[in-house]
Amino acid sequence: MSAPRPTLADDFHKQTVGKICSDIRRFYDTKTKFRVYHGSTNSTRHANFDRDRIVDVSPLNRVLEVDREKKVAIVEPNVPMDLLVQETKKSGLLPPVVMEFPGITVGGGFVGTAGESSSFKYGFFDRTVNWAEVVLADGTEVIASEDRHPNLFAGLAGSFGTLGVLTLLEIRLIDIKNYVEVTYYPVKSVEESISKVQEETLKDENDYVDGILFAKNSGAIISGRLSDSCPHRSMLQRFSRSWDPWFYLHAEYIASKPARSTEIVPIEDYLFRYDRGAFWTGMYAYKYFMMPFNWLTRLLLNHFMHTRIMYHALHASGHTDRYIIQDLAIPASNTAAFIRFIDSRFGLYPLWLCPLPPNTRGSMAHPHSLATLPSNEPKNDQYINVGVWGPYPSSELEYVKANRELEAKVRELGGLKWLYARAFYTEEEFWQIYDEKQYRDLRKQYKATSLPTVFEKVKDDPNCRKDRFSGPGLKGQIKRILLGTNLTRGFYGIYKALKGGDYLLAKKNK
Known part of the structure; x- marks a missing residue:
């Protein structure tokens, strides 16, 4: 499905896009490489933008239109998920895919x-997007869809802004309901959890399916159905208020019971259940x-435990250097082997x-097609995302070695990693x-070689790790001394999060 160029009479959007086109054209003419600056990030990669080499799209943060009849929304790329849901909800509609962290943006998801x-x-x-307005790297503005510039439209998925600058999208919507009927199925092994995930995805009535493994012999597979009814007030469970339980702790408690359990969750509490x-x-x-x-300490420190604050503190403290934070898409037939590797290695x-769709590879940044894979790798298999997130205290050498082992195992099992995370390839x-020829041909066609x-965007940069807490002169020396331990860096991250402000742009040189 596609649409013609929007005819919205929105002067602010036009002016903002006009400035973006002008800035990009200037960089193109001077052959200067630039980065796209959004004002925030949900990536764990090191991020430090040079103010003189950015195109600022942070003002593009509004929902311009929600069409109840067509069930679409026209949205600027910096609209976060919670705002998008709030705006579409007013028209009785909902995005069919909502990222679990409220600060993730529409453009970031695409x-x-x-x-x-x-x-x-x-x-x-990206499969819920009808068309996208894009400014190419020479400053030209185009609309990409399945009918217009279809190779660009397909290539934008997972491109991380390396084919052009996204400025507007049209997103398909579905009818909203007030609640999600959530059912928890306790599982007692890795194999049972994978089998149950696949079983639940085959049920037409299910709108949501995911699972949590608390240990190799304990977990919960969780399915959800959109609903407008709450039969009993006692069935209502919330997760968004400061005194509510964190979702994973609640699921763990439910999974400790021998039988399945069902409850009713307000729609926004379900969608952002993992935020706290x-x-x-x-x-x-x-x-x-x-x-x-x-419960008490979680209540008292609730402000710090939301993802927007936590990302700020994580980047400011430099603790991305000591955490394994990776999402891996693994063929279902190999997922048990992968989890056993994670269990023994980490x-x-x-x-x-999280079960993924059949078109998994097509949405993950230009990987080689299934036809090019070795004959011993699965061809027609459902993928399952395995989220591996936790501390890995070690030397820098061991930390890099461990991440490279993880990447090698994913490749061995026919999987792909999410590139929001740091890549050590x-x-x-x-x-x-990844298909270099196809990707570079696309960049050449759409003048994106500047x-x-x-790879340049996602690769791990050792210099960022070394320079994070350094600086010139006496001030830099004092900072290195004061932030010389992991604990003081942790407190520094909290301080920066409390202070607020920008944590991505490099300071302007005086």
Whole structure:
């Protein structure tokens, strides 16, 4: 499905896009590589933007139109998920794929690959987009859809802004309902959890399916059905208020019971159920600062445990250098083997399980097609996302080694990794996984060769790790001394999050 260029009489949008076109044209004429600046990030890669080499799209943060009859929304790329849901809800509509963190943006979901608990049914977030307005790297403005510039439209998915600058999208919507009827199925093994995930995706009535493995012999597979009824008030369960339980803790309690259990959850509480505590990674912050982890401390520190604050603190503290934070798409037939590898190599639990659609590879940044894979790799298999998130205290050398082992195992099992996370591949290894010729041909056709490549954007940069807490002169020396331990860096991250402001742009040189 596609649409013609929008005729919205929105002067602010036109003026903003006009400035973006002008800035990009200037960079193009001077052969200067630039980065697209959004004002925030849900990536764990090191991010530090040079103010003189950015195209600022942060003002593009509005829902311009919601059409009840056509069931579409015209949205600027910096609209976060919670705002999008709020606006579409007014018209009785809902995006079919909603990323679980409220601060993730529409543009980030489109060009950065977003697969969520409804993706087994509706596909990745990019599959819900009808068309996209894009400014090419020479400053030209185009509309890309399945009918107009179809190769660009397909290539934008998972491109991370390396083919052009996204400025507007039209997103398909579905009818909203007030609640989600959530059913928890306890599982007692890795194999049972994978089998149950696949079983639940085959049920037409299910709108959402995901799962949590708390240990290799304990977990919960969770399905959800959109509903307008709440039969009993006692069945209503919420997760958004400061005194509500974190979702994963509640699921763990439910999974400890022998039989399945069903409850009713308000729609927005379900959609953003993992926001408080960022799934379960917030638990590690309590351990890190040697604080009790109980209902009272979670209540008192609730402000810090939302994902927007946690991402700010994570980047400011530099603790992305000591955490394994990876999402991996693994063929279902190999998922058990992969989890056994994670269990023996890292011992990290909980793990997140999320079933993915058949078009998984097509939404994940130009990987080689299935036809080019070795004959021993699965060809027609459902994929399951395994979220591996947790601390890995080690030397820098061991940390890099462990991540490279993880990447090698994913490749061995026919999987792909989400590129929002840090990538430790060599350039040669990267282009053995991703189709370099097709990608570079597309960049050449749409004059995008002045933009960074996908590899340049996602590769791990050792210099960023070394320079994070350094600086010139006496001030830099004092900073290195004061932030010389992991604990003081942790407090520094909290301070920066409390202070607010920009944490991505490099300071302007005086």
